[in-house]
Amino acid sequence: xxxxxxxxxxxxxxxxxxxxxxxxxxxxxxxxxxxxxxxxxxxxxxxxxxxxxxxxxxxxxxxxxxxxxxxxxxxxxxxxxxxxxxxxxxxxxxxxxxxxxxxxxxxxxxxxxxxxxxxxxxxxxxxxxxxxxxxxxxxxxxxxxxxxxxxxxxxxxxxxxxxxxxxxxxxxxxxxxxxxxxxxxxxxxxxxxxxxxxxxxxxxxxxxxxxxxxxxxxxxxxxxxxxxxxxxxxxxxxxxxxxxxxxxxxxxxxxxxxxxxxxxxxxxxxxxxxxxxxxxxxxxxxxxxxxxxxxxxxxxxxxxxxxxxxxxxxxxxxxxxxxx
Numbered sequence: 001x002x003x004x005x006x007x008x009x010x011x012x013x014x015x016x017x018x019x020x021x022x023x024x025x026x027x028x029x030x031x032x033x034x035x036x037x038x039x040x041x042x043x044x045x046x047x048x049x050x051x052x053x054x055x056x057x058x059x060x061x062x063x064x065x066x067x068x069x070x071x072x073x074x075x076x077x078x079x080x081x082x083x084x085x086x087x088x089x090x091x092x093x094x095x096x097x098x099x100x101x102x103x104x105x106x107x108x109x110x111x112x113x114x115x116x117x118x119x120x121x122x123x124x125x126x127x128x129x130x131x132x133x134x135x136x137x138x139x140x141x142x143x144x145x146x147x148x149x150x151x152x153x154x155x156x157x158x159x160x161x162x163x164x165x166x167x168x169x170x171x172x173x174x175x176x177x178x179x180x181x182x183x184x185x186x187x188x189x190x191x192x193x194x195x196x197x198x199x200x201x202x203x204x205x206x207x208x209x210x211x212x213x214x215x216x217x218x219x220x221x222x223x224x225x226x227x228x229x230x231x232x233x234x235x236x237x238x239x240x241x242x243x244x245x246x247x248x249x250x251x252x253x254x255x256x257x258x259x260x261x262x263x264x265x266x267x268x269x270x271x272x273x274x275x276x277x278x279x280x281x282x283x284x285x286x287x288x289x290x291x292x293x294x295x296x297x298x299x300x301x302x303x304x305x306x307x308x309x310x311x312x313x314x315x316x317x318x319x320x321x322x323x324x
Contacts, residue, residue: 006127007122007126007127007128007129007281008122008274008277008278008281009121009122010121010122010258010274011078011079011120011121012078012079012118012119012120012121012255012256012257013076013077013078013079013118013119013121013143014063014076014077014078014079014084014085014088014116014117014118014169015066015074015075015076015116015117015118015119015143015148015151016063016074016075016076016077016088016089016092016114016115016116017072017073017074017075017114017115017116017151017152017155017158018048018072018073018092018095018096018112018113018114019070019071019072019073019112019113019114019115019155019158020041020044020071020072020103020110020111020112021110021111021112021113021159021160022107022109022110022111023037023041023070023071023110025109026040026106026107026109026110029107037106039106040103040106040107040110041071043102044071044073044099044102044103045068045073047099047102048073048095048099049065049073049075051095051098051099052075052091052092052095055091055094055095056091061077061078062077063075063076063077063088063092064076064077066141066143067142072155075092076143079118079257080257080260081257081260081261082172082175082176082255082257082260082261082262082263083176085118085169085172085173085176086172086173086176086182086183086184087182088116089116089163089165089169089173089184089208090182090183090184091182092114092116092163093114093163093184093208093209093210096112096113096114096163096210097210097211099112100112100160100210101213111160112160112210113158113159113160113162113163114158114163114164114210115151115154115155115157115158115163115164115165116151116163116164116165116166116169117147117150117151117154117165117166117168117169118147118166118168118169118172118255119143119145119147119148119151120147120253120255120256121143121145122274122277122281123270123273123274123277124145124146124147124250124251124253124273125143125144125145125146125147125148126143126144126145126277127141127142127143128141128142128143128144129141129142130142146250146251147166147168147251147253149196149197149251150166150194150197150203150251151166153194153195153196153197154166154194154203157192157194157205158207160210160212161209161210161211161212161219162187162205162207162209162210163207163208163209163210164205164206164207165186165206165207165208166206167203167204167206167241167244167245167252168241168245168252168253168254168255169206170186170188170206170237170241171237171238171241171242171245171255172255172263173186173208173237174186174234174235174237174238174241175234175238175262175263176262177262184208184209185208185209185231186206186207186208186231186232186234186237187206187207187208187209187227187231187232188204188205188206188231188232188237188240189204189205189206189207190202190204190205191203191204191205192205197251198248198251198252201248204240204244206237206241253267254267
């Protein structure tokens, strides 16, 4: 690991997850055959990133693949303007909607489900560059922190129709003033417990819709019978997310982007916590031979993560103003 300027740079990152729903049953449905599921999964891992990248112009930075976990692919991209959050969500949603037809060719019970969350750096969360191999010449990038943990917990509550998003993500979407094809409507439901998050208190289920094809009549009827016909107004979503973050504090956070038109305000205590993060990184920098520079650098990984998580600071009390 190293504590370069990149690791300590203030930034906001959006994480986007897509997972195959029904894959466990699919992989065990034909036990007499040798890996009949392999072609489907291989196509998914090979083709979905291309499907997503094709939704961006050549001069636009598209989300890059961060990691795969089981049947899940997670992408990451930096946010430099709050309006980019809505744009990325719409393109990711459309990629899921289109590619679900490919996985259904293998088995109609298969589908895709998506999730998205924001994480602020370097306070509250951190980027790690892990060196390995002979002479530490190979590098692997990773992200750790409470927002990352919360995002993975949240993704387990997604469904083929309900692309779940974090409270911070919903706040930025609802706070985006323009109305156009690249701003999704945010739906809301009563919360559920996310293990290890908010001390067992319910976390709201906020989601954007991934539409089904017109031919899927059962799903269409379920939408009409069991779900509210219209999403709540943006103002209500924005006000709710703002108050929810203020009320519950860490690991929730006030998202901000330096120089942004609507979300540029740093949360209280951020400069002080940034100094702590910088000091912590100085004690984690190993020497060229891979040995720790200080004894603190040899702390167990879980203890290091705990220290980093503590940088989230006290509960946030202010949230950027909604764009009018």
